[in-house]
């Protein structure tokens with residue numbers, strides 16, 4: 001029935017929390033090296049719940065972006081700024097932290113269980129596969145490549161390249177246009193009810209919700225396809 005499948009990246013294919021933790025630790029190490037934060041203090045911060053603070057700040061801002069308060073590009077600048085202010089470090093630490101986080105993020109590639117098997121199965125069934133994600137294109141492609149799964153995708157539709165963020169209907173319309181597909185020919189798979197499921201449905205596509213928080217199985221999810 002479907003010719004193609006759009007697949008979300010974070011928390012559908014790549015495991016968001018460990019990736020975030022890895023990039024956060026690298027960014028804290030940079031504060032230690034360049035921002036005058038002692039190595040002992042950096043280790044203390046990493047182990048003392050500061051990651052939770054960072055994660056909460058980023059989570060709140062991304063959630064507000066889903067509801068249209070900010071663009072993803074704005075959030076990418078806002079969360080390092082808010083975090084550095086929250087831990088009482090000077091503004092001069094924002095840029096080194098942000099750049100170190102992004103550089104490290106582009107290398108993070110912990111796979112969600114069964115992600116590769118799902119892509120292999122879908123590919124073998126003849127579906128055209130496309131990634132659809134809110135982030136920087138070059139970072140997401142680098143992560144997929146390092147996870148060894150970039151080759152499954154005919155193209156990657158990433159919000160910063162497309163010019164709109166999911167769930168904006170224009171993100172999906174532009175992705176469909178680039179793929180040369182009609183909305184009825186595509187199924188979206190993702191873990192966010194807002195950005196993936198509602199967004200795709202508003203654009204006239206069908207969507208499958210991956211219930212990541214309840215440890216759903218990706219292979220189970222696609223078994224009817």
Ligand SMILES: [Mg+2]
Pocket residue numbers: 008009010011012190191192
């Ligand atoms: Mg996701």
